[in-house]
Amino acid sequence: MDNQLKKNSQILDISKIVIFLTIFVLILKGLSPIFSPKNNSKAYGIRYDYARGFYGENPQTIDALFIGNSDLYSAMNPLQLWHDYGYTSYVCSEPYQNVFGAYSMLKEVLTCQSPQVIFMEVDSFFSKKESDDIDAAINVALKSSFPLFEYHDRWKSLKSEDFHQDTYSYNTRIRAKGYLYHDNVEPNVEGFSYMEKKRNTNITRISRMYLKKFIQLAKENNAEVVFVWYPSATTGSQGRSKTIKELGEEFNVPVIDFNINTYDTEFDWLTDTRDGGNHLNYNGATKMTKYIGKYIDDHYNLADHRKNPSYSQWNKDYEEFMRENKIAY
Amino acid sequence: MAYTSYVYLTLFLGITFLLYTIFPKKYKWVVLLSMSYLYYIAASRLWLIIFILMTTMSVYFGAIWLEKINDLFQSVKKVLDREQKKVFKEKLIWQKKMVVGLMLFVNLGTLAVLKYYNFFADVLNITLFHHIHKSLPFLKLFLPLGISFYTLQAISYVIDVYRGKYKADHCLARVALYLSFFPTIVEGPIARYDQVAHQLYEGHSFHYENLTHGAQLIVWGMFKKIVIADRANMLVNHVFDDYIQFSGLSVVIAIVFYTIQLYTEFSGCMDIVRGSAQIFSIHLPENFKQPFFSKSINEFWTRWHMTLGAWLRDYVFYSVSLSNPFKKFNHYVREHCGEYFTKLLPATTALLFVWLCNGLWHGASIKYVMYGMYYYIIMVIGMFMEPIFLRITKFLHIKKETKYFQLFQIVRTVIIVNIGMLIFRADTLTAAWQMFISCFHNFSLDFSVIGNLGLDIYDIYVIIIGVIIVFVVGLLRERGIHIRESVAKWNIVFRWAFYLAGVFSVIIFGAYGYGYDLVSFIYAQF
Numbered sequence: 001m002d003n004q005l006k007k008n009s010q011i012l013d014i015s016k017i018v019i020f021l022t023i024f025v026l027i028l029k030g031l032s033p034i035f036s037p038k039n040n041s042k043a044y045g046i047r048y049d050y051a052r053g054f055y056g057e058n059p060q061t062i063d064a065l066f067i068g069n070s071d072l073y074s075a076m077n078p079l080q081l082w083h084d085y086g087y088t089s090y091v092c093s094e095p096y097q098n099v100f101g102a103y104s105m106l107k108e109v110l111t112c113q114s115p116q117v118i119f120m121e122v123d124s125f126f127s128k129k130e131s132d133d134i135d136a137a138i139n140v141a142l143k144s145s146f147p148l149f150e151y152h153d154r155w156k157s158l159k160s161e162d163f164h165q166d167t168y169s170y171n172t173r174i175r176a177k178g179y180l181y182h183d184n185v186e187p188n189v190e191g192f193s194y195m196e197k198k199r200n201t202n203i204t205r206i207s208r209m210y211l212k213k214f215i216q217l218a219k220e221n222n223a224e225v226v227f228v229w230y231p232s233a234t235t236g237s238q239g240r241s242k243t244i245k246e247l248g249e250e251f252n253v254p255v256i257d258f259n260i261n262t263y264d265t266e267f268d269w270l271t272d273t274r275d276g277g278n279h280l281n282y283n284g285a286t287k288m289t290k291y292i293g294k295y296i297d298d299h300y301n302l303a304d305h306r307k308n309p310s311y312s313q314w315n316k317d318y319e320e321f322m323r324e325n326k327i328a329y
Numbered sequence: 330m331a332y333t334s335y336v337y338l339t340l341f342l343g344i345t346f347l348l349y350t351i352f353p354k355k356y357k358w359v360v361l362l363s364m365s366y367l368y369y370i371a372a373s374r375l376w377l378i379i380f381i382l383m384t385t386m387s388v389y390f391g392a393i394w395l396e397k398i399n400d401l402f403q404s405v406k407k408v409l410d411r412e413q414k415k416v417f418k419e420k421l422i423w424q425k426k427m428v429v430g431l432m433l434f435v436n437l438g439t440l441a442v443l444k445y446y447n448f449f450a451d452v453l454n455i456t457l458f459h460h461i462h463k464s465l466p467f468l469k470l471f472l473p474l475g476i477s478f479y480t481l482q483a484i485s486y487v488i489d490v491y492r493g494k495y496k497a498d499h500c501l502a503r504v505a506l507y508l509s510f511f512p513t514i515v516e517g518p519i520a521r522y523d524q525v526a527h528q529l530y531e532g533h534s535f536h537y538e539n540l541t542h543g544a545q546l547i548v549w550g551m552f553k554k555i556v557i558a559d560r561a562n563m564l565v566n567h568v569f570d571d572y573i574q575f576s577g578l579s580v581v582i583a584i585v586f587y588t589i590q591l592y593t594e595f596s597g598c599m600d601i602v603r604g605s606a607q608i609f610s611i612h613l614p615e616n617f618k619q620p621f622f623s624k625s626i627n628e629f630w631t632r633w634h635m636t637l638g639a640w641l642r643d644y645v646f647y648s649v650s651l652s653n654p655f656k657k658f659n660h661y662v663r664e665h666c667g668e669y670f671t672k673l674l675p676a677t678t679a680l681l682f683v684w685l686c687n688g689l690w691h692g693a694s695i696k697y698v699m700y701g702m703y704y705y706i707i708m709v710i711g712m713f714m715e716p717i718f719l720r721i722t723k724f725l726h727i728k729k730e731t732k733y734f735q736l737f738q739i740v741r742t743v744i745i746v747n748i749g750m751l752i753f754r755a756d757t758l759t760a761a762w763q764m765f766i767s768c769f770h771n772f773s774l775d776f777s778v779i780g781n782l783g784l785d786i787y788d789i790y791v792i793i794i795g796v797i798i799v800f801v802v803g804l805l806r807e808r809g810i811h812i813r814e815s816v817a818k819w820n821i822v823f824r825w826a827f828y829l830a831g832v833f834s835v836i837i838f839g840a841y842g843y844g845y846d847l848v849s850f851i852y853a854q855f
Contacts (some may be wrong), residue, residue, distance in 0.1 A: 020825060027829060028836075035837075047843050117465035131371040135336035142335065152837045153844060261834045 028146045034162050035151040041172040045154050048094040051105070053174025054113055057090065061311070062113040063302045064089035065223070066178070067105055068121020069097040074279035075230040076119075079318045080289045083329075085297055086304030088314065089115075091178030098124045098133075099210045100140035106214060107144070110221055117300050118218050119228045119292070122244050122255075123235055125203050125211070140223035175317045181282055181325050188233045188269040188277030195259060199237040204245065215251055224300070225297065227255045230288055231267060233277025239328040256295065265291045282325075331600045331850065332515070333554055336464040340546070341368065342605060345511075348508045349609055350535050357532030361506055373474035380443075380473040381509055384436050386507040388483040389504045391432040392490040398425050399493070415666075432748055440480045443470050448693030459744070475514040477690060481640050482508055488644055495523055503530040512605040514837040516598050518616040519636040523614060533610035538817075543607030547815055548831050550600030555839035557795040559596035559790050559848045561586045563649040563840070567783030569638035572764050577772040580764050582779055588750045589796055591851060594621070595634070598850050624738035626707050626745055637690070641683045649679045669716075677709045684708075692751070696761075701753045705712035707745060755829055791838050 025237075037044040040055045050073065054062055064087055066076050072093035081087050090113070092105050102120060109115070127133050143150040161167045203211075218225045227248050229236070236259040248255035258267065265287040269277065272284030280288065296302055304310040322329040330337050341364070348360045369378055402421050406414055450465035458464050486507070490497050498504050507526040568575050568583035575583070590844055596617040606613045606788075616635050623629035630638050649655055659675045666674065688701020721727075727734055748765065755761035779789055816827055841847070 010535065010537075012533075016537075017540075020828075022828060023825070024832065027833065031833070031837075043629065129371065131330045131336050134340065135330070135334045138335040139340060148836060150842065152839065157835050192735070 002189045005231050017275075030150040032146045033165055034158070035154050037151065037154070038161060038167045038169065039172055045151060045157060047150065049172070050174050050176070050178050050180060051092045051094050052108070053172065053178060054090045054092065054109055056173035056266050056304070057088075057113070058164040058310070059112050059116045061088045062088050062109075063116050064226075064300075065106075065109060065113070065115035066091040066093065066121070067097070067109075067118060068093045068228075069124045070095045071123045071230050071232050071235075071279060072121040072222055073178055073180045073207060074182065074281070075285050076292065077282075077285045077289045079175075079179070079314075079321050080286060081293050081296075082314050083318050084290070085293045085302075086306035087293070087296060087302045088305055088311065089177065093121065093178060096124065096259045097138075098127075098136055099207045099214065100133075100137045103210050103214045103217070104144045108218055110217070115223050116220060116302060117226060117296065118223050119226050119256075120214065122229045122247075123232055125207060125244070125247075126200055126235070126240060127202055127204055127207065128202060130204045130206060134207045136140045137206050137210065140195035148263075166297050173313075173317075175324075176321055177317075179285065181321075182189070182274045182279070183282045183325070184274050185271055185281055185283070186274055186276045187271065188214075188273050189267045190233070190277075192259070194233040194236055194277070195231045195238050195241070197237050199235070199240055201237070201239040201243045203243065211247075211251070215253065225253050226295075226314045228292070229255075229257045229258075229259055230280060231258045231262075231269070231273075231284070232278075233269070233273070254299075256292075258291075263291050282327075332598060332605070333551060334511075341371075342608070346540075352532070353549050354532030354534065357722050358502060358506060358530045361510065361529060362502055365506065365509040365511040365514065367476060369514060370510060372515070374471065377471060377473040380439060381479060383439070384479060384483045385501075385505045385508050387435045388432060388487050388508075389498070389501050390503075391428055391487050393499065394428050395487070395490050396497035398428070429487060429491045433484065436483055441454055441478055443460065443472055443476065445689070445693045446470060452695075475516075478517045478519055479514065481637075481644075482522070485519070485640060485644060488648075489522060494821075498522070498526065500530065503527075504528060510606070510611075512602040513613065513793045516595070516602065517612050517636055518599060518602070518848055520614055525611065528611045533778070536610045540608045542813055542817075543604040543609075544605060545828065545831070546600045546604030548604075548828075548835060550597040550602075550604060551835045552795070552831065553593040553597030553600065554836055554850075555797060555841055557792055557799070558590045558597060559845065560784070560792055560795075560840035561590040561593070562848045563788070564782045564784045565590055565754070566846075569756070569760075569764075571738055572755075572760060572767070576767040576770040577778075578775065579778045579782060580768045581772075582782060583664070584747050584751050584764070584768070585756075586792070587754045588747050589792070591750060591753070592617075593795075593799060594850065596744045596851050598852065613673060621743055621746075621805055622739060622803065622807055624735060624744050625742060627703060629742055629746060630704070637687070641686055645683050645686050646679050649682045654659065655679065673712055677712060677723070680705060680708060683695045696752065696758050697753070699758055700749065703752055705750055788840070795838075 037046040040046050040049060040052045042049040045058070046052055054065075064081070066072055066078075068088060070093065073091050076089075076091050078089040078091055081089050090109075094101060094105070094294075097105070108119070134329060139149075166258060213224050227244060229241070238260075241257050241260045244257060245255055247253075256263070267284065267287050272280055272287065274281035274284075305314070319329070321327075330341065332338075337502060345360065345364045346481060349357055352360050366378065369381065371792060402418060405417065411556070447467050447470065450467060454464040484506070489495060504522075506529045507520075507522055510525070510529055520848050548603050563586045565583055568579060569587070571581065572583075599616040603613045603615070614636055618632040618635060620629050620633035623632055655675070655678075656677065662674045663671050684701040684705035685698065686701075687704070688698040691697040691700060722729065729735075751764060752758070752761045755764055758759060784792075816824055819827070
């Protein structure tokens with residue numbers, strides 16, 4: 001009798017826990033749309049608006065996608081790629097973006113775009129601790145399932161329209177397509193000597209798992225993946241380049257590693273970096289983009305949209321970008 | 330793997346709880362021990378585990394050795410005459426002292442080398458070797474996770490066995506678990522063997538109340554850490570990192586905010602730690618008891634970081650007081666000084682060691698030594714001046730029992746503690762002194778300056794409301810009202826609404842994610 005009572009009491013307790021957690025999840029689900037920005041612009045509180053300008057492009061018009069961390073938005077200029085080859089591309093890069101963030105970003109992009117080739121920046125693949133990466137993966141998963149975790153701080157700027165579901169309009173365009181222009185020069189006088197440094201080459205199991213998921217997701221959406229590593233004096237090393245090469249072979253993904261091969265881009269650490277080797281400047285980005293354009297031209301069959309009237313806005317964006325930054329064109 | 334991380338709160342704690350619930354009662358300790366070591370490896374470096382293993386093995390065998398010596402005396406004392414017994418006992422006491430000395434040498438020696446070598450090398454280079462044009466090299470040393478905490482626990486265990494407080498534990502797993510239990514390994518509390526070891530080792534069945542109360546304590550700790558402390562951290566860093574630019578009320582606000590930050594962070598961490606243990610039906614000692622309701626510095630230190638204070642009292646103050654040289658000193662004072670000094674000199678001398686250890690424990694730098702000395706000097710002044718204070722209060726007809734006088738005492742203590750916090754937080758003693766002086770420059774009660782200290786007005790509101798909540802909860806506890814127990818009696822609708830409001834206040838108002846820095850626990854570095 002006692003045992004039965006105890007069992008019933010335990011069932012009741014467990015039921016209470018389950019009901020409580022269900023209510024908790026329902027509230028999370030209910031609050032998330034309220035806190036989510038109603039437009040993909042900075043004014044509405046979206047994180048890294050420049051990385052999310054793809055929402056504002058016409059649906060299914062981005063042919064090449066670039067995903068990665070801050071190295072990428074300093075090194076890849078989609079408007080130059082447009083001007084040189086007529087390929088439409090977007091740079092979805094955020095500071096400190098990791099593999100989990102890249103996966104989440106790809107899922108976001110695929111809601112409105114269908115890129116044929118995806119360049120994945122490998123700079124942030126490396127980390128020391130599995131537990132840190134698991135934490136980062138949970139963090140990204142929670143933010144993607146319940147945007148309240150990402151946008152909780154918007155309580156400071158909530159307006160009445162935030163409580164209406166029909167006010168979403170993700171239509172803000174970003175002229176530079178995710179590229180961040182910097183023309184200052186702060187040379188890295190030690191050049192490529194950083195490649196001799198001993199740096200952690202570990203890629204955690206959870207990172208590999210998400211990398212696999214990323215490639216799988218790209219394949220399911222008929223996109224090919226390319227690993228790219230732009231010159232990075234603060235993170236590059238021979239050991240890491242070797243690991244990336246092996247990773248490319250393992251996943252059957254081509255690798256472009258500017259740290260071990262400058263591919264005749266005439267890249268120069270004395271003129272092409274804006275902060276002593278961490279990020280590239282406009283000079284560096286121009287050289288990198290030139291090579292990437294040629295690479296796409298050689299390996300993929302992307303359409304040249306320059307003469308297509310429905311893409312005329314890209315021409316205007318290019319001209320505006322050059323004018324705004326006082327670059328001759 | 331910080332206690333506030335997703336991986337700890339959801340995955341690690343969740344899996345550990347599930348395994349603990351599933352495992353048979355007899356083997357539940359296996360789950361706690363394995364998960365504690367897994368936590369250690371995940372939060373630290375694999376090879377650093379060797380240090381905690383070394384401490385565990387040394388005190389385990391050391392305590393058994395001490396017990397063997399005791400047993401030897403018990404077994405032979407019946408066959409010895411009085412004189413032989415005395416001689417033999419003295420010999421055994423000496424042997425026991427040697428064993429304890431060896432334990433202290435191994436464990437404190439490791440701590441001293443890893444934590445203090447560079448500090449002492451620096452001090453010796455400046456003071457001694459400078460004159461002979463030689464210097465000790467600085468070493469790149471790794472500090473094993475939690476060494477300052479588990480070493481103190483290990484020492485307390487050995488000394489307690491030496492003192493005969495309890496017998497040596499012959500179960501290695503229990504000693505290992507006592508020293509490595511994952512919630513306590515990073516920041517304590519510095520629990521005693523007899524408080525927790527048996528609780529940890531014996532299995533506890535699923536207990537709904539403990540699970541829910543533990544979870545509530547974790548949420549409360551998260552509120553203090555994520556909502557208040559991490560937000561205050563932004564203002565504190567803004568001013569302390571560039572203190573030259575600030576003066577007057579701005580500096581005062583920064584000092585007060587640091588006190589708020591440190592208290593809410595450390596006590597919040599302790600709530601998370603105690604909550605984590607409680608979900609396994611393990612009750613850890615409290616480390617904070619509303620310290621800002623203290624009427625004196627003495628009282629403050631019995632309410633702030635209580636387990637460290639108690640440890641220093643039991644193993645430094647008593648050890649010094651009961652040592653032979655100190656007994657001789659005591660005797661000398663009694664012979665040569667008057668009643669006033671006989672009463673105060675021995676106590677204040679023993680306290681000097683306590684506060685030196687307190688300062689040094691917090692960090693290997695002169696700043697922390699001075700932090701300890703600051704409190705020591707205030708306490709000593711208080712003790713020596715007590716008769717004068719008594720006369721003054723009598724002369725002014727001040728009734729000590731009145732609420733106003735008690736409020737004055739509390740405010741006085743809070744001010745003294747805030748100055749202590751300034752020493753604790755400032756990068757150097759010089760910076761602390763300059764900031765202290767700058768409090769009096771351009772001082773005016775123009776609270777609009779708060780808008781220029783790195784936080785927006787909404788963040789300031791959150792901190793103020795958060796501090797009011799913490800204050801009210803503290804006040805209720807002072808009056809013997811415990812929120813968790815009181816809320817548990819509410820109707821389920823209100824009760825759950827209250828809990829959900831608590832959880833969502835952490836999620837919504839927490840200072841985490843974009844725009845906020847990830848703030849490590851301050852005491853984790855000690």
